[in-house]
Amino acid sequence: MKTMRYRIRVLTLALVCGLLAVILWTGKSVWFPAPETSPIPSAESLSPVLPDPWAEPTPFPSSSPSAEETPLSAETATPSAVENQPPEALFDTFGL
Amino acid sequence: MRKHSSFRFRVCALLLVFYACVFLLPACRGGDPVLYMLSAAVPGSMLLLLLLPSGLFAPDRPSLAVALVLCGFSMMATVYLSVDETVSQGIRCAAGLFFLALGAILVRSFRPSVPTAGLAGLFGLGLLSLSLFISDLSFSLSDGGMALLLLAVSAFLALRLRLPALLIGLGGILLLLFQKESGSAAILAVSYAAVFWAASDSILWSGFSLAAAGGLFAVFLMLPGWFVPKEPEIPSVLSRLSSMPLLPPETVPEASGVIPPDLFFLLGEQYGIIILLCAVLLLMLLLIRGASLALHTRKSFHASLSLVAVLLLGLRAFAFLACSADLLPLSAPAFPFMTSSMPDLFAHFFLLGLLSGVSARNEADLEEDARLAMLAR
Structure with missing residues (x-):
């Protein structure tokens, strides 16, 4: 007991x-209450949007200098400048 | 003795004033004559029950007071929504007193023996298996069946017959598992293992009972399609709780559709969270009172019976709160004494009757001691 x-x-x-x-x-x-957690990011939002290499190059605006006027060199090439060049110009610039 | 008596009168006076106000306020607002009648009838009947001479009714007054307060809460939950439902709930609670008396008489007259324990066990199993035979049964008698089954287990353990106690308990768990009543089966399994552990001297048998109950659950959980987790409620109980006021609001929310059988959260919406907290704390007092009765009794059978009542009421409240807060993926059972389901309410009163019976036995033992001491002088 x-x-x-x-x-x-x-x-x-x-x-x-x-x-x-x-x-x-x-x-x-x-x-x-527990703090609101952000929703799980989708695969599209995580991966960088890469430009389509086969797409037609967008025409440059008239005010911006053309590729012929300001030739690119390996030293002066910036990522934005490289993005805006047509593929042929890039090959020429880097001697490929 | 005088101190106890004055305390009892103070508690009664407090209850009287509280319940008179609770029903008088809506009566003054709405002018319903039924509410005026309730404001006199509810505290009056409570007072009558709590002050009745002990030889007539033999209730355990502290636990009866707690149960009556909880029943009063369940009536309060619908007083602004439907006066007819309030009156019906009052009638249900009054009918439950019959089962309180039944439980008290059963404990006072029950002598543990193989035929009585076997009969109680078979009756409990019969109540648990009723829905297997009657398919269109709209209510469940599992609460009453569980109480009788554990009474039989306690009686067998008091007789040191462990094998029948083990088999009869496992039979009850198996029947509930067959009916997919996973919540009730879990409550029965935990109570059964706990009673076995407390009342059986042998650790081996206690471990065996626990392993057997757990094994049955494991087997049924492996069956495909047996266990279906509860669908999350919309809106969830936590969001309902966060929208409830802490104190009673000045304007009472209107009725939104059909009144649910569970009156616990309905009470919170009407009177604030603080009253829900009071209800849970009162139930804890009832559990502590039951345990105190178990500790002061002389026979292990009566101690087991008190423990059965404490475990079934306490685990039911625990399961209700845990399931409502999505801690357990089961459908929530009813909170003790705060439901409009008659079988559940009657089973809760029957458990209270077991406590009252044990209290009466304790008092009879004390009187016997006093008489013997007087004779020895």
Whole structure:
């Protein structure tokens, strides 16, 4: 009977503590909700948009200097400048 | 003794004033004569039950007071929505008192023996298997069946007959698993293993009972299509809770459709979160009172019975809160005493009756001691 009383105490304590834990967890979730996590980014948004190498080159605006006026060199070539050049001009520039 | 008596009267007076106000306020607003009647009838009947002479009804007054307060809460939940539903809930609670008396009489007259324990076990198994035989049964009697089954397990353990106790408990778990009542089966399995651990002297048998109950669950979980996790509720209970006020609001929200059988969160929407917290804390007091009765009894059978009542009520409340907060992927059972489902309510009153019976046995033992001490002088 002594062991039984000890076990009854343990079980009651566990039950009451469990109830208290659920109340605290629910209270925490209600009043301190977890911060909104951003949705998982899609594969399209993660990968850089690469230009289509087979697409027709876009015509340069009239105000910008043409490829003939300002020839590119390996030293002065910037990524934007390289992007705007037609493929043939790039081959010529880098001596390929 | 005088201190106890004055405390009891103070508690009764507090209950009287609280419940009179709870029903008088909406009565004054709406002018419904039924609410005026309820404001007198509810506290009056509570007072009558709590002050009845102990020989007539023999309830355990602290636990009865807690249960009556919870029943009053369940009536309060619908007072602004449907007065008819409030009256119906009051009638259900009053009918539940019959099962309280039944439980108390059962404990006072039950002597653990193989025929009585076997009969209780078979009756419990019969209640659990009722929906297997009657397919269009609209209600579940599993709560009452679980209580009777654990009563039989306690009786067998008091007789040191561990094998029948093991088999009868496993039979109940198996029946609930067959009916896909995973929540009730989990509550029964945990209560059964806990009662076995507390009442059985042998660690080996306790471990065996735990392993057998766990094994049954594992087998059924492996069956394809047996376990279907609960669909998340929309809106979720957490979002409903966050939209509830902390204190009773000045303007009461209107009824939104059909009143659900579970009245716990309905009460929160009407009166604020603070009253829900009070309900859970009151239930904890009831559990502690039950454990105290178990600790003060002299026979291991009565201690087991108190433990059964404490475990079934406590685990039900735990499962209700954990399932509502999406911690467990099961459908939430009803919170004790705060449901409009009659079988559940009657089973909760029956468990309270078991506690009352054990309390009456303890008092009878104390009186016997006093009489013997007087004779020895």
